[in-house]
Amino acid sequence: MKQGKFFSGWLKRPAILIAGGASLLSSMVWAQDPAAETGSAALPKGAPNIVVILLDDVGFGSAGTFGGLAPTPNLDALAADGLSYTNFHTAGICSPTRASLLTGRNPHRTGIGAVMNSADDRPGYSGIIKDSTASIAAILKQYGYATAAFGKWHQTPDHELSQAGPFDRWPSGRGFEHFYGFQGGETDQFHPTLYRGTEPVDASLTHDYHFTNDMTAQSVAWFRNQRTMQPDRPFFLYYATGAVHAPIQVPQSYTDAFAGQFDEGWDVLRERIFARQKELGLFPADAELPTRPAEIPAWDSLSVEERTFAARLMEAYAGFVTHTDAQIGQLIEALKQSGEYENTIIFFVGGDNGASLEGGIEGSLNYLAGLIGLPEPDAGRLARIGDIGGPDAHTHVNTGWAWANNAPYQWGKAMPAWLGAIRNPLVVTWPARMADEARGTRRDQFGHVNDIAPTILDVLNLSLPDSIDGVAQQPFDGTSLLYSFADADAEERHDTQYFEVFGSRAIYHDGWFAAADHGRLPWTPPSPTPTSLEDDIWRLYNLDKDPTQTNDLAAQRPDKLAEMQALFMQQAAANDVLPLRGQVVVNRGIETIAGDRTTMTYGPATRGVPENGPPAMSNRSWQIDADLHSDGNATGVLGAVGGVSAGWSLWIDAAGHPNFTYALFDLQTLTLRSDQALAAGDRNVSVQFDYDGPGYAKGGKLTLLVDGVAAASGTLLATTPGLFTIDETFDVGLDRGSPVADYPVFNPFTGGHIEGFRITLIE
Structure with a gap:
């Protein structure tokens, strides 16, 4: 029906x-x-x-x-x-x-x-x-x-x-x-x-x-x-x-x-x-x-x-x-x-x-x-x-x-x-x-x-x-x-449709709906490895009679369930749904901007690079370097990724002191600050991170250096195992989006110029 x-x-x-x-x-x-191949040059009136x-x-x-x-x-x-x-x-x-x-x-x-x-x-x-x-x-x-x-x-x-x-x-x-x-x-x-x-x-x-x-x-x-x-x-x-x-x-x-x-x-x-x-x-x-x-x-x-x-x-x-x-x-x-x-x-x-x-x-x-x-x-x-x-x-x-x-x-x-x-x-x-x-x-x-x-x-x-x-x-x-x-009583024409997300899947056909859940609940972290779909339990509903999906008929109608499962597999094969797989932590085989590079140097006008665009800094040691010229009153962001929810920023405060802030969601915010204002001339401000790995999301030691000399250090209790956000970007010379640290929105670099900003992964 x-x-x-x-x-x-x-x-x-x-x-x-x-x-x-x-x-x-x-x-x-x-x-x-x-x-x-191409449309008309003149549109019909109306x-x-x-x-x-x-x-x-x-x-x-x-x-x-x-x-x-x-x-x-x-x-x-x-x-x-x-x-x-x-x-x-x-x-x-x-x-x-x-x-x-x-x-x-x-x-x-x-x-x-x-x-x-x-x-x-x-x-x-x-x-x-x-x-x-x-x-x-x-x-x-x-x-x-x-x-x-x-x-x-x-x-x-x-x-x-x-x-x-x-x-x-x-x-x-x-x-x-x-x-x-x-x-x-x-x-x-x-x-x-x-x-x-x-x-x-x-x-x-x-x-x-x-x-x-x-x-x-x-x-x-x-x-x-x-x-x-x-x-x-x-x-x-x-x-x-x-x-x-x-x-x-x-x-x-x-x-x-x-x-x-x-x-x-x-x-x-x-x-x-x-x-x-x-x-x-x-x-x-x-x-x-x-x-x-x-x-x-x-x-x-x-x-x-x-x-x-x-x-x-x-x-x-x-x-x-x-x-x-x-x-x-x-x-x-x-x-x-x-x-x-x-x-x-x-x-x-x-x-x-x-x-x-x-x-x-x-x-x-x-x-x-x-x-x-x-x-x-x-x-x-x-x-x-x-x-x-x-x-x-x-x-x-x-x-x-x-x-x-x-x-x-x-x-x-x-x-x-x-x-x-x-x-x-x-x-x-x-x-x-x-x-x-x-x-x-x-x-x-x-x-x-x-x-x-x-x-x-x-x-x-x-x-x-x-x-x-x-x-x-x-x-x-x-x-x-x-x-x-024009016809509310018209016979339904879209009579078959499959659905699939992270291995959770379903098929609709002529009022029937068969479905199988798979994998994690949406508020829990995904698995680090693919999980088997063989044990997933299928359910069956007659939506014409059961519009709120409360009465599972799988046990009563195994013939109908088998028919719907076969239809799903047919649709899955025809629509590039196969092979099925649950959600995993790491994006497998996907191209990135950095590729295999372990170091990248960015110019002063770098804007809007997705967070996963630089070399992957999570779960390992790394170093960032900002080469700049200061007129003696330099201030603002040298480089930043993330925003108010989480991220890191290398920046110079209003008093001219270099700072590095690492914000780990609501778990920890660590800011290192040099005791000395940045002197005029060609300068290098860098940060080294020594990871406590192996493993995911471990902590480690952060060191802020000015011209190669340690200016401040501190310990991170943990780090992000992946991204800080899914929308904010990596930028040089300002902090686009929401601010990582306690400074004005954007906080653009002034009082000199940035020569380059380098990210290096350390083995």
């Missing part, structure tokens, strides 16, 4: 959506063969603008529009003006979802089957997107659309992220004429690491700066400029927020607005969300709420202090959701004021995966530490409760809150064996073409992010070009959703 039939009793179902029917769409056909909005790490039950307790009035308005898809799916984790959304292909087929930070040597997981899977931006640009991307990208391999390029897999190489945003998986919202086009830029940080506000203003300025200069040229705008991915950072007033609202805890919150979802008609009255997994503690089992800390984390999360909705409202309002809203198709994807469980059982002020095996100490956590959501913390919510915000589904991000990882809302609006009786209705046909690109071309009555830039194109894997626009 098709899932739509199961929901037919409680959905409002109009017969017609598109005013004028298909004939109205057919007037938008291009003047030439749509499969041609071609709509297209806006794709993508949020980050938002659970199905987070937004008020879909039952959540964080008000989202602007999403409410969009849903009231269009269609809400409640059976829509993502890839279960960031980079694969983005690749699939923009290309219309399955993620592994594009080469991005894993989050960029976990790419490896398998073809489907390389992190190197294939030219044969061109983006919808590249296709639309051929036909004359103006194209721009704002916000998070996270689809460029790290070894191509320096200013040496190549830039083929930057947004500008994937069909976007303009880009303003960040390249990594996250960024500090108050001190972001940004690029304009392919150039590193530093945001103009005012006292009330926030990146979501900034990217919204940049988006509005771009499309207004487009309409002024080329009023007849439609635009494609990709708006991908960093919200509400960690670090959860938001203006304090938004956090304070939720004070005391979550004191009852995640168990009560989840039940309340599910009750609201039933009131909204999202689920039938007899739908069941799955019980809390044993790995997540009951709220009542926490101490008073733990509850106080956790409640404030959730207040910041809800504030971030509401703040993001407000900024999207600014974008929509600007479209209305400019007269563009009516003829703009908006695809609002409510998350690139479910809410993130990576904050850990206790929640965190510096969550990445726990993910790499260096969890923050309990002592002092409550004393820093005022930092939650602010610029001095990389806040992340407790696993319990993420689970609650994925209501009614189980688990979350990176676990696609469960709907909590892959079920995200979709809202589609196009006021100029939507009949009044259709607005505010829902669709329950199965959908996937790979459906959006085919839908866009279908709406425009275009076909996927046979080749782009001389490269033959792979066909779409997605299915256009246009068939469902």
